[in-house]
């Protein structure tokens with residue numbers, strides 16, 4: 001797998017887009033030491049100080065936009081596998097749509113961006129993993145590998161974490177190419193926080209509450225409202241009201 005380590009840049013997702021615009025097809029994983037314009041989901045900033053992993057995988061896919069959205073679940077499972085490689089004896093879960101939590105605190109975030117180019121779908125799979133820094137954010141608890149690992153000498157470098165991540169991503173992607181979304185969806189559901197329980201979902205203009213029933217084929221969240229209706233949610237932030 002082609003990997004390229006860069007110094008400080010604006011955002012690895014922006015760099016992936018520039019590379020694609022100048023003809024790069026991927027697959028390639030770009031990583032940066034730090035980012036000046038790190039971006040999170042829903043227009044949020046992603047704090048990007050040196051020491052954590054900031055990476056974007058650029059891929060060209062021969063699938064439709066709906067299927068390309070599956071990639072964010074593949075990425076979340078790859079991040080989960082990567083974190084599990086370093087941390088034993090902790091509860092590592094995914095949180096819809098694509099956060100990874102250790103003992104309930106966020107350790108990684110994923111920003112998937114896709115666009116059409118020359119009749120193909122390009123995807124930029126942006127992944128941030130907290131290795132040494134855990135940003136202090138009002139909306140959620142964040143944690144880093146270093147905070148959990150007892151021995152500072154065993155804390156891996158961003159380059160090492162990227163190797164583990166790329167391997168995990170490639171093997172899940174191969175499974176998806178061979179067998180489709182169903183096994184990925186099953187794996188994701190098996191380690192997802194809140195499935196079968198009452199959750200809250202923050203949308204841009206309101207909050208909804210209900211039981212997290214499942215994911216559909218497009219990776220949308222199926223929320224059973226109190227009146228029994230199923231709401232299909234394609235974008236939002238999940239929270240756990242009983243833990244507030």
Ligand code: BTN
Pocket residue numbers: 010011012013014035037038039040041042044046053054055056099108109110111126127128129
């Ligand atoms: C989130 O949880 O809001 C998603 C965070 C995604 C951050 C990564 S860091 C590498 C890549 N470049 C960016 O600007 N964002 C993603």
